[in-house]
Amino acid sequence: MPAHSNLYPTKDLQARDAAHHIHPFTDTGALSREGSRIITHAEGVWLTDSDGNRYLDGMAGLWCSQVGHGRKEIVEAVHAQMSELDYYNTFFKTTHPPAIELAEKLAELTPPQFNRVFFVGSGSEANDTVFRMVRTYWDLMGEGERKVIIGRWNGYHGSTLAGTSLGGMKAMHSQGDLPVPGVHHIAQPYWFGEGGDMSPDEFGLWAARELERAIEEIGPEKVGAFIAEPVQGAGGVIIPPDTYWPEISRIVKKYNILLVADEVICGFGRLGTWFGSEYYGIEPDLMPIAKGLSSGYLPIGGVMVSDRVANAFIERGGEFFHGYTYSGHPACCAAAIANLEIMQREKLVERVASDIGPYLQAKWKALAEHPLVGEARMVGLVGALELVPAKGDRRKAFAPVGEVGTLCRDISFNNGLVMRAVRDSMIISPPLVLSHDEADILVERTQKTLDDTYQALKRDGRL
Numbered sequence: 001m002p003a004h005s006n007l008y009p010t011k012d013l014q015a016r017d018a019a020h021h022i023h024p025f026t027d028t029g030a031l032s033r034e035g036s037r038i039i040t041h042a043e044g045v046w047l048t049d050s051d052g053n054r055y056l057d058g059m060a061g062l063w064c065s066q067v068g069h070g071r072k073e074i075v076e077a078v079h080a081q082m083s084e085l086d087y088y089n090t091f092f093k094t095t096h097p098p099a100i101e102l103a104e105k106l107a108e109l110t111p112p113q114f115n116r117v118f119f120v121g122s123g124s125e126a127n128d129t130v131f132r133m134v135r136t137y138w139d140l141m142g143e144g145e146r147k148v149i150i151g152r153w154n155g156y157h158g159s160t161l162a163g164t165s166l167g168g169m170k171a172m173h174s175q176g177d178l179p180v181p182g183v184h185h186i187a188q189p190y191w192f193g194e195g196g197d198m199s200p201d202e203f204g205l206w207a208a209r210e211l212e213r214a215i216e217e218i219g220p221e222k223v224g225a226f227i228a229e230p231v232q233g234a235g236g237v238i239i240p241p242d243t244y245w246p247e248i249s250r251i252v253k254k255y256n257i258l259l260v261a262d263e264v265i266c267g268f269g270r271l272g273t274w275f276g277s278e279y280y281g282i283e284p285d286l287m288p289i290a291k292g293l294s295s296g297y298l299p300i301g302g303v304m305v306s307d308r309v310a311n312a313f314i315e316r317g318g319e320f321f322h323g324y325t326y327s328g329h330p331a332c333c334a335a336a337i338a339n340l341e342i343m344q345r346e347k348l349v350e351r352v353a354s355d356i357g358p359y360l361q362a363k364w365k366a367l368a369e370h371p372l373v374g375e376a377r378m379v380g381l382v383g384a385l386e387l388v389p390a391k392g393d394r395r396k397a398f399a400p401v402g403e404v405g406t407l408c409r410d411i412s413f414n415n416g417l418v419m420r421a422v423r424d425s426m427i428i429s430p431p432l433v434l435s436h437d438e439a440d441i442l443v444e445r446t447q448k449t450l451d452d453t454y455q456a457l458k459r460d461g462r463l
C-alpha cells in the first residue's frame with residue numbers, strides 16, 4: 001500500500017469533519033449536508049483525494065505552490081531547523097539565523113528600494129501591518145491627518161479587520177460592519193465586466209483617474225496610501241489595461257501618497273517577474289508578501305518596507321508597537337529559504353517568462369473560440385475564462401451570477417482538474433513547475449469541462 005493511501009472510509013472522515021470543523025469561506029450548513037472533499041496526498045502538480053482520485057492542481061493550492069508539492073529539500077530544511085531551534089521570537093531586539101538569512105535574501109530579490117522586511121504569518125497579517133505602518137509613517141512625518149487609505153472594489157487583501165476593510169468585497173464587508181473608518185474604495189480596472197463602450201486603454205485611464213478624483217474629493221492632505229494588487233487574483237484574475245498602472249504611478253507621485261502593491265499572489269514569479277510591480281514597472285513603498293514565499297509549505301509572510309518608510313521609523317520612530325508571536329518563525333523561515341533556493345536554482349521565474357508561461361498562454365487564449373467563452377486572458381501563469389451566455393456580447397451575463405461558474409467548477413473537479421470559479425469566470429494559477437505535458441493535460445481537461453458545461457446548460461434550457 002502506498003504511504004499516502006487513506007486508511008479511513010471517506011464517509012467517516014466527512015462525518016467527523018462536519019461535526020467539528022468550521023471551514024473558511026464555506027457554507028457550513030451545505031458542507032454538513034454534502035461532506036467535504038478530502039485531500040490526502042500531493043506530489044508535483046498532482047493531488048490525491050481520500051478515494052484515490054487524482055487531480056491536476058490548477059490553483060497551486062491557494063495560489064501558493066510555486067515549486068510544486070512534496071519537495072523533500074524543503075521538508076529536510078524544516079526538519080533540520082526544528083531540530084536545532086524549534087522556536088524563538090523576534091521581539092525585543094532578538095533574532096536567529098534563519099530570520100537573518102531570509103531577510104537578507106528578500107532584500108536581494110526585491111526591487112532596490114526595499115532593504116528591510118517585517119515578518120508576519122500570512123497575507124492578512126501583512127495587510128494589517130500595512131494599515132498600521134501607513135498611519136504611523138504619516139504621524140512620524142508630522143502629517144498625521146493623512147489617515148485615509150484608498151483600495152478598490154473587488155480587491156482582496158485578506159480576512160482580518162484591516163484586510164477585509166482594505167479589500168473591496170461587499171459580501172465580506174456585510175459580515176462584521178466593515179470597512180473600518182478611514183478606508184475608501186474606487187472602481188477596479190475590470191474592462192471585460194465594467195468597461196462599457198470604452199476601449200481597454202480608455203477604460204484603463206478612466207479607472208486610474210478614479211484615484212485622482214477620490215483624492216481630490218477626500219482632500220489630498222487626508223490621503224495616506226493607495227493599495228492594490230498588480231493583477232487582482234481573488235477578484236477574478238483581473239489584468240488591468242496597459243494604460244492603468246502608468247497613470248496610477250503618476251497620480252501617487254503627484255500627491256506624494258504611499259503606494260502599496262499587494263504581492264501576495266503576484267509575488268514570487270507568478271507574472272514571470274519576481275514581483276508583479278516589476279512586470280508593470282511600478283515602484284511601491286510597501287509590499288505585502290506571503291504564499292509563494294514558502295510555496296505554502298509553512299505559513300509565512302512579510303511586508304517589504306522601502307527605505308522611504310523604514311528611514312522614518314529608524315530616524316524618528318521609537319518603538320513600533322506591533323508584532324506577532326510567529327513573526328519570523330525559524331521553521332517557516334527555513335522553509336522559505338529552501339523554497340527560494342529551489343526557485344533560483346531551477347530558474348522558475350525565467351521559465352514563466354520565456355517557456356511555460358508563453359506555452360500555456362497560447363493554448364489558454366485559444367479557448368476563447370469555445371461557444372461558452374467570452375474572453376480568455378492570462379499573464380505569466382495566472383489566467384481566467386469568462387463564461388457567457390451569448391458569444392460576442394460581453395455585456396450579457398448569466399443570471400443569477402455565479403451558478404454557471406459553480407457548475408463548471410464541479411464538472412472540472414470530476415474531470416480531474418482543480419479550477420476556481422469567481423462569479424462566472426474560471427480561474428487557474430498552476431504551480432510554476434508545470435511541465436509542457438501537464439500544461440497540455442490542463443488545457444485538454446479545461447476544454448472537456450467547457451464542453452460538458454455547455455451540454456449541461458443546453459440540456460437544462462439555460463442556453
Ligand code: PMP
Pocket residue numbers: 121122123124125127156157158159163229233234262263264265290291
Ligand atoms: N492579499 C492577497 C492579494 C491575497 O490574494 C490574499 C489571499 N488570497 C491575501 C492578501 C490574504 O492572505 P492570507 O490568506 O494568507 O491571509
